[in-house]
Amino acid sequence: MYKSALIGLLSMLAAMVLPQAAQAEYADVVMNNYSDAAGMRPVVFPHWYHRIRFRCKVCHADLGFKFKAGGNKITMAKIIDGQFCGACHNGEISWSVENCGMCHSGIAGTPTQIHGSTVQRLVAPTYKKLGNK
Amino acid sequence: MKMKQFFLGVVALSVLPVVASQVEAAQPPLKEVKAAKGHVSTANTFNRLLEKSKARNLPPAEDGIHDPDNDNTHVLQPPKIAYDGLPTTPFGNYVDWVKALDTDLLQPRYDRFDPTIEPLIMDLDIVREVKSTVPDVVFPHKPHTQWLHCSNCHPKIFIPQRKANVMNMSGILLGQQCGVCHGKVAFPVTTQSCTKCHSKPKPADWKPPQSETSLKDPWR
Known part of the structure; x- marks a missing residue:
C-alpha cells in the first residue's frame, strides 16, 4: 500500500519534472509529406510494432519501401490501390484504410523524421549531406 | 534488499x-x-547540451509525437506491453531484437501471406580491418539475413566484393552504409554499442599506421 502510493506520487512528480520534448519510440517514423497541407494529422509509423510481426524484408524488399523517412511519396491513392501500406492494410491482413486516425495520429506540424536517429542526437542540429547519395 | x-x-x-x-x-x-x-553570464551551466534522462517506452499518448486529442491514439498499443518478456539492451527500443529472434520469442513473418516460409539465411562473417586502434569489425551475415533480403543491401548500399566498399564512422553516423539502418532502426551507434561491430581484437603485433607527414619527417 505504502509502496504503491509512493509510486503514484513519484510518477506524478516525474510527469511534472520531465521536459515535454518528444520521447517517442526509437525508429518511429513521422511522415508529413502531404498531411499538413491536406489538413490531416501527420502519419506516425511504429517500426517496433511491425517488426514484431514481419521481418524487414517483407516491406523493404517485397513492397519496395525505400530506407528513407518520407522518401516513398506515399499517397492515399496508392494505398487504396494496394501499394505500400495498402498491401496489408486492406481489411485482410490488417485493418483497412477507413481507420484514418490510426495512422494519421501525429501532432500537427511535426516534420517528417525517423525518431531517435543518430542525426537527431547531434548537438549541432544542422549538417550538410555528403555526396549525392 | x-x-x-x-x-x-x-x-x-x-x-x-x-x-x-x-x-x-x-x-x-x-x-x-x-x-x-x-x-x-548565466550561460555557464553544467552539461549544457546533455540530454535529460528519458522515460523509456512511453505509451503513444505521452510520447510527444502522437496527438493525445486524437481518439485513435488511445487505441494504439503501448510499446511496454509488447516488449514484456523480450530480452533487453541498454539502447534503441531497449529490446534485443536479434536475440528475441534467435530464442524464438518472436517469429515475425518472412512473407506477408505465408507464415511458414523460412528466411534465406547465409552464415558468413566478413572481417573488415580498421585503420585506427579500435578492434576490427566483424560483419555477421547471419542476423542480417534473418531479417533482410540480399537485395536490400546488395549491390546498392554495399558492393558485394572484397575491399570495394570504403566507409568510415562519420558517414555511418550521417546515415550512409551501415547507417542506413543502424542509428535509425537497427541497434543505434552509441558508445555503448561500439563493440557490437568492433569485436575482433587487433593482432598482438599490430601497430597503428603512421601519417604521411610523420613518415616523411619523423623528427619535425
Whole structure:
C-alpha cells in the first residue's frame, strides 16, 4: 500500500519534472509529406510494432519501401490501390484504410523524421549531406 | 534488499530536482550573493547540451509525437506491453531484437501471406580491418539475413566484393552504409554499442599506421 502510493506520487512528480520534448519510440517514423497541407494529422509509423510481426524484408524488399523517412511519396491513392501500406492494410491482413486516425495520429506540424536517429542526437542540429547519395 | 535499494534510488533521483527548486524558491539570496560581485553570464551551466534522462517506452499518448486529442491514439498499443518478456539492451527500443529472434520469442513473418516460409539465411562473417586502434569489425551475415533480403543491401548500399566498399564512422553516423539502418532502426551507434561491430581484437603485433607527414619527417 505504502509502496504503491509512493509510486503514484513519484510518477506524478516525474510527469511534472520531465521536459515535454518528444520521447517517442526509437525508429518511429513521422511522415508529413502531404498531411499538413491536406489538413490531416501527420502519419506516425511504429517500426517496433511491425517488426514484431514481419521481418524487414517483407516491406523493404517485397513492397519496395525505400530506407528513407518520407522518401516513398506515399499517397492515399496508392494505398487504396494496394501499394505500400495498402498491401496489408486492406481489411485482410490488417485493418483497412477507413481507420484514418490510426495512422494519421501525429501532432500537427511535426516534420517528417525517423525518431531517435543518430542525426537527431547531434548537438549541432544542422549538417550538410555528403555526396549525392 | 536489492529492490529496496533501487526503489530508494529512484525516490532520491526523482525528488531531488523538486526539492532543489523549492529550496531555490525559498532562499534566493544565497545563490545571487555569490554572482553579485560582477556581471557573469548565466550561460555557464553544467552539461549544457546533455540530454535529460528519458522515460523509456512511453505509451503513444505521452510520447510527444502522437496527438493525445486524437481518439485513435488511445487505441494504439503501448510499446511496454509488447516488449514484456523480450530480452533487453541498454539502447534503441531497449529490446534485443536479434536475440528475441534467435530464442524464438518472436517469429515475425518472412512473407506477408505465408507464415511458414523460412528466411534465406547465409552464415558468413566478413572481417573488415580498421585503420585506427579500435578492434576490427566483424560483419555477421547471419542476423542480417534473418531479417533482410540480399537485395536490400546488395549491390546498392554495399558492393558485394572484397575491399570495394570504403566507409568510415562519420558517414555511418550521417546515415550512409551501415547507417542506413543502424542509428535509425537497427541497434543505434552509441558508445555503448561500439563493440557490437568492433569485436575482433587487433593482432598482438599490430601497430597503428603512421601519417604521411610523420613518415616523411619523423623528427619535425
